[in-house]
Amino acid sequence: MANPQLENGYTSIANEILDNLCKLSLNGTELKVVICIFRYTFGFRRKSHKLSASFIARWGNCDVRAVKRALKKLQEDKIIICVNSEMRGVTSELMFNKNYEQWIPTSGQNVTSGQIVTSGQNVTGAVVKSSPDQCHFDHTRKEKLKEKSKEKYYDDFFEKLWKEYPKKKGKSAVSKKAKKVLYEEGESVVLEAIKAYKAEIQENGTEEKYILHGSTFFNGRWRDYIKEHKSKPVPEKPSEEPEQPIDYSNVERKW
Incomplete structure (x- = not known):
């Protein structure tokens, strides 16, 4: 019976990468190529590794x-990078491009005659050129994907904050704009504001019914509990008075 264990090796991949990778229309071979690169780079805590097409095919x-077609396509779409592309006659050193904003997502292929294409089949026919409207659609789709991806980060970030707040009411009333502001302000700042408000509740013995709803707090009131970092006043240097000349007129002379 198979019994995989993390102690025998594992591949650490950021969830953000997987979320955006799954939004791409990759075919089976392209996905295998990406996973193989994951396996032999992230799986060994390195950024790149020499991988030949024949090795990936066997793996x-x-x-x-x-x-080979998948490697070419993935490089054109900026999903993977060949580090030593300028060198000829050597095994390609491949790395995964983690900056998903540089990826170029492509729409699915158009197949005529109602045929279902499986791996290994060649489809012949006229080449379908993309119209300006289609190009505009692809650009709009890409922008929407980026926007949805950002919203997901805001939502995930907000969930962390919501767990720490004492009165969890009105969650759905927290606006997208407010979540974005919270995200941009930073986790440490907002958590410090929550901590300060909790301390105020404890100190004043505030009754449950008077505690702010989560929606009220996160839609803007949290700003009232941010500590202002006042700069320490720089002590003024005492003014240096000019030395007075010594009067020797009253000094008794002894000789």
Whole structure:
């Protein structure tokens, strides 16, 4: 019976990468190539590694020609990077491009005659050129994906804050704009504001019914509990008075 254990090795990948990778329309071979790169880079705590098309094909149990096409496509879409692309006659050193904002998502291929295409089949026919409207649609779609991705970060960030707040009421009333502001302000600042408000409740013995709803606090009142970091006044240097000349007229002379 198979019994995989983390002690025998694992691949650490940020959830943010997986979230955005799954939004791409990758075919099976392209996905295998990406996973293989994950396995031999992130899986060994390194950014890049030399991987040949034949090795990836054996590892992923797929056709080497399909792997070569996938490698070319993934590089064109800026999903993977060949570090030593300028060198000829050497094994490609590949790395995954973590900056998903540079990726170029492409829409699915158009297939005529109502045929279902499976891996290994070649489709022939006229090349369908993208119209200006289609290009505009792709650009708009990309912008929407980026916007949705940002909203997800704001929501995930807000969930952390919500867990720390004492009166969890009105969660749905917290606006997207407010969540964005909270995210931009930073976790440490907002958590400090929550902590300060909790301390005030404890100190004043505030009754439950008078505690601010979560929606009220996170929609703006949290700002009232941010500590202002006042700069310490710099002590003024005492003015240096000019030395007075010594009067020797009254000094008794002894000789």
